[in-house]
Amino acid sequence: MTPNTNYQKLKESYLFHHIAQKTGKYLEENPGTKLYRMGIGDVSLPLAPAVITALHEAVDDQAKKATFHGYMPEVGDPELRELIRAFYGTRGVALDLDEVFVSSGASDELGDILDLFGPGQVSMIMEPAYPAYVDANIMTGNSVVHVPAGKENGFLPVPADGEKALAEARAAGEISGGPDLIYICSPNNPTGAVFTKEKLTAWVDWAKEKDAVIIFDAAYEAFIEEDLPHSIYEIPGAKECAVEICSLSKTAGFTGTRLGYTVIPKTLVRAGLALNPMWVRNRTTKTNGVSYIIQKGARAVFTDEGQKQIHQNIAVYKENGRVLTETFDRLGIWYTGGKNAPYIWIQCPGGDSWAFFDRLLHEVQVVGTPGEGFGACGEGYFRFSCFGSPEDTRVAADRLWLLLKEELGK
Secondary structure, eight states, X not given: OOOOGGGGGSOSSOHHHHHHHHHHHHHHHSTTOOXXXXXXXXXXXXXXXXXXXXXXXXXXXXXXXXXXXXXXXXXXXXXXXXXXXXXXXTTTOOOOGGGEEEESOHHHHXXXXXXXXXXXXXXXXXXXXXXXXXXXXXXXXXXXXXXXOOGGGXXXXXXHHHXXXXXXXXXXXXOSXXXXXXXXXXXXXXXXXXXXXXXXXXXXXXXXHHTOEEEEEOXXXXXXXXXXXXXXGGSTTGGGTEEEXXXXXXXXXXXXXXXXXXXXXXXXXXXXXXXXXXXXXXXXXXXXXXXXXXXXXXHHHTSHHHHHHHHHHHHHHHHHHHHHHHHHHHHXXXXXXXXXXXEEEEEOTTSOHHHXXXXXXXXXXXXXXXXXGGOGGXXXXXXXXXXXXXXXXXXXXXXXXXXXXXXXXX
């Protein structure tokens, strides 16, 4: 028996594990010190009251024979799927019920979806990137082509950047074909940048030209407040080339409750095979579905009351973003994000992202995420999460101002 040797190709330490090790060591050496955590993107506000009510009702349902639920449909509760389908309709996106799949969260789906394509694919991943995109493809045995993004293009690469990255990978003998898969995250994690309709259209057109499939991560769509696409399916032709994966983790605070949804249009066909029925077979083979209790809680998210309540929480996180970006504006620090996304991506003073991490931890007890952990293009940048408490965010912003104002001439 031979284990999956692709695991040997992974980086030694996962980004957030490394951060946890550093902060843990600091707290051991400085017991009782309060840290202002704006690193990992975990929410800090409780679930909406409408969701809590639904979860309690679901638990009570399980106590009575007449309302007890055992196994749920592997692809999701039809009532929840209908609510999600209708939610897309409010954005002008028409879906069939059987194009919507309920999942245990976007992170799970982003790894599992690779089952549809098998090993040996050429996956284009825009960098800086959520580390799990890269790691999941390496584990599967795919080749990864990094498409660099930077300050010069607002961290929003275009297909010409993809062509250049492919040509360089072919010249280096790393790949011979591709692209097969194209990862797009908008609003982006880690940069907070959001693709316009025009830029997404260019990627959809290019993917169709190349017969590639876009994996569109829409986990942060609820934070968009300007006239920008929330879904890839707002772009003409996307139903022939894109899978969309979304989550209630940041939208409705389900990080500890775990629920997401995936859309695979029936018109998405490659090599004569329709991906939608393939995914039905995958889910019915590999999962037993999401629990009735969690799905009933999720149904409450899509009610009028639920939407009102979750957006009240989102408004708190967006105010955190305003507090932080106002501080960076005063300091004259360049950044993206913070308005249409819950992350702020700054150009670090001093340039070295891990050195900046250590400085913030040791001098002002503020924890962020070094950009280098999101790929080589992230070096020199730093990510702040807006999901902390308002009180901690204000203290952290004040500490950042006091630490940096003199050296930045403010």
